[in-house]
Amino acid sequence: MSCSVCNSPVFSPSSSLFCSKPSIILSSPQETISLTLSHLKPSSPSAAAASLNSPFRLRLQKPPTGFSPASCTGQSPPGGVLKRKRPTRLDIPIGTTGFVAPATPREEGREVEREGDAYSVYCKRGRREAMEDRFSAITNLRGDRKHAIFGVYDGHGGAKAAEFAAKNLDKNVLEAVAGKRDESEIANAVKRGYLTTDAAFLNENDVKGGSCCVTAMFSDGNIVVSNAGDCRAVMSVGGVAEALSSDHRPCRDDERTRIETTGGYVDTFRGVWRIEGSLAVSRGIGDAHLKKWVIAEPETKTLRIDQDHEFLILASDGLWDKVSNQEAVDIARPFCLGTEEKPLLLGCKKLVDLSASRGSLDDISVMLIPLDQFI
Template sequence: MHERSAGIPPTLAAAASAAARFSFLLLLLLVVAGRSSSAWSWCREGEAEEVKGCSRIMGFGGDGSPATGGGISENGRFSYGFASCAGKRASMEDFYETRVDDVDGETVGLFGVFDGHGGARAAEYVKKHLFSNLIKHPQFIADTKSAIAETFTHTDSEFLKADSSHTRDAGSTASTAILVGGRLVVANVGDSRAVVCKGGKAIAVSRDHKPDQTDERQRIEEAGGFVMWAGTWRVGGVLAVSRAFGDKLLKQYVVADPEIKEEVVDSSLEFLILASDGLWDVVTNDEAVAMVRPIEDPEQAAKGLLQEASKRGSADNITVVIVRFLEGTTEIGDGPSEEVAKDQSS
């Protein structure tokens, strides 16, 4: 599922001058030195039910079982479920959030998957603060997209300040979905992914941010960095994603600017899958949608995907969040935003 570029990496001369290259390589040495694996794992609350193939390292109470759970909104318009386990990894760096809030009299669903690298610090911070910051934004209801973009940048800056005392670098992806009014707003940073089932078809509503993508490579090189092959395409030969929270030593090149897409929640929109690349490395978008579609309970569907990814040999942490839109969702709030209505009419 990871994109690869044909051909050979660009020369360092194309990326920067000789002096800039030397400075950048010194910076990379500091990053590499801080990439030692975290010696601890994070345990989260969830139903203590075993999913075959999951690592015995992870689980509520330390019994190795995955964290699972779910719920339904008070207005009955959507249900959700999640499943998460360490898989074959020695540490757990995935986090997730599933919450339903009342904001200015509006029922709002906030869902996210956060896949950490270089340790769990960044992913844990983003899980704890991103959505809380978002719903406090004064324009959250009126201008949701702008509020999301500003909140992602603000949360990233706040994490970098809070993490300044650590010598080991840490970062995190964020694949998020916000249900507000009659809208589903998806915002993504990194290579966790959001996929919807619409009219029975699988549609990716986020893009994996990889360094070999033409626009991402150009942005990195214009900032003075470079992209090279080191087992996969990496920023400076170190990081396999081109956007992330944290990664302070690479922040000039690895930004936390989200790409945002919006969908109208209508009768054609069946469900949403958010998942870390532990799922997408071994299961395609079409396969995931086909497996989830006949399962009404989103928690059971999330556990099924987790089990399938484990059975197929996923080598990474695996986290899945599923949101199912229930009948009558076209009546949520006041209907689609003016922007969405214009997009549909065009």
Template sequence: MLHGVRFLRSAAAALARLAHAILGSAGGWALLLRFMPLCPGPTSVATTTATAVPAPSWHHQQQPGRAAPSSKKQVHPAALAVDEIKPAGCGKDQQLTTPAALVLPALNSKQEQQQQGEKTAKAARGRPPRLTIPPPVACAPGVDPFGAAADRETDVATELEVQGEGFCLASRRGVRHAMEDGYGVIAHHITQGGSQLAFYGVYDGHGGRAAVDFVADKLGKNVVAALAAASTAAGRQAESGLPSPPPTGEEEDESETEQVVAAIRAAYLTTDSEFLSQGVRGGACAATALVKDGDLYVANVGDCRAVLGSRGGVATALTSDHTAAREDERRRIESSGGYVSCGSGGVWRVQDCLAVSRAFGDASMKPWVTCEPEVSRRRLTPDCQFLVVASDGLWNKVSCQEAVSAAAAAAAAPSSSAAVGPCKELVALARTRGSRDDITVMVVDLQRFLQL
């Protein structure tokens, strides 16, 4: 009898250990879930409120072969979710039926997971599939592949030769996208007072053609208008009848000079103001010559230059370049609140931007880059042969004396193209010396004004 009881106890203990082992494995829980009754309910499951389940502590799990710290039955965490969450419509006493299919994914071992991760990493590091890049589409001539016309200024010739009344001109575009040089001429004009005058100008734009086109069209007209206004004002003053001693010849000449100089300055500032009122970007440098009653008035802003060629091939610069490298220009800019710095290549610039310190336009650079011109006067004599007016594309490579010598030699050469020969010679000379800028050269015959 005693042996029978011991056998039954041993068998019960073995069954208990087997049951504990089955419940402690994932397969056992899957088997348990297969036989757990589930409550039938509607196809759509409503959201239910579940009782909060405390997070299990994995630091105090019972280790195999050790006694449980408490007499309470331990429950696997997975069983809590099944007991506490029930579909809507399931009563307390209703049985839960097993779903049609409940498949739990097999748990991979640590080694299998590591191998799978290595395969994924290798795939991520793998070479991407081959890319097929189509060949570039051929563009029509004159069309920029980036969507812009190769020459937006189609109405501006890359090379220009002009033979006018008492002057010749040659112009050639540089390596820039568009030609930004221009010129303006009023060859013969008679004022109301009977004075004869002529106006010549060469302009060098930057930031587009807007400024150079505007100045070429307006500046000469504004100079003539300012001279007419000054003459009218002087006539009204003379008619006022105010007693004054008659001026001497020298005083009258000085008064005439001041009047013309003031008119030229007013014309420059008026042209600049009119351009700025349009709200257009860009700017332009200028060098102009006004011949009036035997006097030569030369004005400039920026680095366009006018050089006098006298008898014997003597060169005289009648203008001074307005650049940020000039000490007096630096002082003027700094006194008005701006600054001048020396950048790459040793080029001095205003506000780290413009190399010229005076120009038309450039609204963002006002008041440091002014349009106030420097004006000089010279009485024409038989020694005055011609005047060379050009943009900096020439003067950056050719000196004043070289320009006068080359122009005189070209004018004296017997050829069919002698009319524009001096200008073409100077353009070619600058090109052979590596000028990449736009080049515009005008040569004015001064002898014809002595014969009028």
């Protein structure tokens, strides 16, 4: 199976479109939220056919001279360097007893917002007919508000993979890390949670598309951030932006080498580096037709939350393609610190609207999480 979306920042215009029914899941008492909305990009068949038949479409086995990983994200380096401290041993709760009840979604809705007791999130549909972004949040694990897990998921080729990840990834991660205390054990357990979710999705019937994922797990004053794809986690450290995740795109030297070593190729189309002329991300859940190269293995970073660690931004690339890390921190900071008594949700909306005003046509999802509550 091969899928792509015309004029998509993720797919090249070379294959079919997919969509799925949206859903929104809410539960109590532990406030488990898994928001799902589906989304399609319009395409022009004639334009797609023309681009495929064009003699000017090039396949490059190696990137041009002067290539650097920074060029694939369009982001400047963070404004400062985070002094990392070795985290204390983690004591992850064994599990949660939350009940998940489905809610009736509004398929025609362009915007979705949620204010939780530990976070706020705002999602805005791009140019597609329905949204492919998703998010999840499980707070007050075992009755302790200092234990929680959050996620943002950016689907492509349809919303099925993002929807599946939003419903299952956080729970699979929690199950895998139960009882683990050492930092390396935690990282390996999170990896198993991601791989378990990927394998389960690929075993589903009528599997279509894939999803980038970023998750943040809090436990006993520590934060564990993991990602597969180009959803990103950025932390404000005394007002300075510090990326806690690294985007997985084919233009990264290590990702390109991994792909080519296993028999794949990376080339460019309309200035975007892609795997096999198709996908513009190199890790994620799903993407069965490219599974040999698009792996679900996440990168994980664990650190101890200090007083200077103010808040965390989890967002899809709909934000990061138009707004830099430092800009995002500068805009969100007054809302997250409560210095002007502004609602946290308004900070999410400000970031989404800024990206949209700069021409983003993608779905945009932004989650803000103040960190002082987890110290």
